[in-house]
Structures are given as structure tokens and as C-alpha cells.
């Protein structure tokens with residue numbers, strides 16, 4: 001059932017409305033408070049749209065077989081609806097990254113108040129999945145990113161999500177203001193998913209993630225339906241990540257497919273000069289490993305990120 005969880009008058013005769021689609025088991029031979037609950041959230045960054053298709057497909061699959069559900073699944077496609085409507089990453093008018101204001105403040109500015117209400121909304125969930133995408137410049141393989149401090153609790157669940165890669169990253173102060181950090185610190189196991197490219201939808205990645213979410217539900221006894229076998233992701237824990245950056249400006253043309261395995265010296269792409277008709281840089285891999293990030297937007301300047309490679313042990 002689609003319902004409003006928050007509605008706020010705007011100065012221009014509009015309302016800011018945040019909605020969820022709640023799925024509960026059919027019949028009433030259960031007590032709501034005894035059921036496990038998963039929240040799937042997306043659209044906190046308004047220009048990351050992969051989650052829109054994931055929410056659509058997850059809602060569709062759950063609607064199709066309500067009799068197979070044994071827990072509560074709440075789906076929130078748009079935590080920053082004004083950002084989505086106006087093609088902006090942040091919250092329009094405030095020039096604000098909504099994922100830097102959690103846990104919010106009930107006595108703060110409007111957006112801080114919204115953040116505090118969202119934390120209340122999610123606080124009694126067992127799990128949350130916060131779906132992001134990359135930006136317009138870089139394409140990412142489906143991955144889960146976990147903070148090293150919560151890795152021990154989360155890796156087991158991250159591995160259920162049918163992703164290629166679990167990136168365990170170092171703690172950093174800025175991350176303390178994210179939704180995921182706030183929820184993990186109050187005991188809601190929260191996984192941050194990153195996939196694809198900004199402002200686009202990569203249907204096959206989205207379908208895998210839906211399968212992964214259903215797989216997590218099944219593992220937790222919340223879903224009795226069939227799921228496809230999931231991949232065992234590479235976990236970054238002890239592996240080095242190498243970066244390839246542009247040494248010159250120009251037009252980057254990849255010569256390799258994203259998510260390939262590469263070897264030292266292998267050419268990933270070329271930076272060419274459209275005026276001179278010359279190759280300005282051959283971008284080569286320094287290591288053996290998995291090319292998990294690849295430049296999508298062709299125009300580069302000196303220092304632009306071209307690729308990231310996860311080295312083998």
C-alpha cells in the first residue's frame with residue numbers, strides 16, 4: 001500500500017511528500033511487532049536513478065506474490081523527491097547534500113527536521129538498503145560499500161545481494177553524517193549499494209540487485225519465493241585498489257569492457273586529441289585485477305579519474 005510518511009507545505013503552493021510502499025504478509029495470523037522489517041530506500045541523491053527501476057521491479061515482484069511474504073518490506077523510491085524532479089543531486093534551493101545531514105535535528109532547519117523524521121521512520125527496522133548510483137562520469141559494477149567499523153556485522157548480508165564486489169572502506173569523519181552510518185549506529189543493519197552510472201538505468205544490474213534483495217529476504221525467512229543463484233562477490237578487505245588518472249586533457253576512448261579482468265601493461269583506453277588526430281596517452285593497468293570503475297564520460301582533464309582496479313591479493 002502506498003502511503004505518505006511525511007508531507008510538508010512549500011512556499012509555492014506545493015507540498016514536499018515522501019512516500020513508501022508497504023508490503024505485509026496476507027491474512028492476520030501474525031503480530032506485526034514480531035515480523036522482521038526491511039526498508040529499501042533510494043533517491044537520496046536526485047540524479048542517481050538506478051534505484052528507481054530497482055524499486056519498481058521489487059514492488060512489482062512483491063505485488064505479484066503477496067502470499068509468499070513473511071515479513072514487512074517498505075520501499076521508499078524517493079527520499080529527495082524535489083531533487084529527482086529537478087535532476088539535481090542535492091536538495092534544490094538549499095544546495096544541500098541530503099546524505100550529509102543525518103541524524104538530523106528536530107529543532108533544526110527544514111531539511112534537518114526531515115532527516116530526524118526519516119531516522120524515526122527507519123529506527124525499528126532490522127535491515128535497510130540504501131541504493132545509490134555513480135555519477136555521469138564513471139560506471140561502477142554492482143557493489144556494496146561498508147565502513148570498516150561495521151564490516152564485521154555487515155559483510156555476511158552484503159554477500160547475499162548478488163553484487164560483484166564488497167568494498168570495505170576506511171572510516172572517515174564525513175561519513176558519520178550519512179543515513180547508513182546513523183542507522184548502523186542505532187542497530188539497523190544498513191547496506192549501501194552503488195551501481196551503474198548517474199542519470200541512467202542499467203536494467204541488468206537492477207534486476208540482479210532485486211534478485212539479491214529477495215535472496216536476503218529469503219535467507220532471513222521473510223520470503224518464500226524462488227530466487228536465482230547469487231554470485232559470490234570479491235571482498236576488498238585486504239586488497240589494494242589502484243587508480244588510473246588522466247595525465248593530459250583530451251577525449252577518452254575505452255578499449256576494454258567494464259568489469260573485465262586486466263593484467264599489468266594492458267591498455268584500458270586512449271586519450272586522443274581530436275584536433276591533431278593523435279593519441280596523447282595510452283592508459284594502461286599497473287596491476288592484475290578487476291576493473292570495477294571505468295570512465296563513462298569522454299572529456300577528461302589532467303587528473304580526471306579513468307579507472308579503478310581491485311588488485312589480486
Ligand SMILES: [Zn+2]
Pocket residue numbers: 045048132133
Ligand atoms: Zn549517492
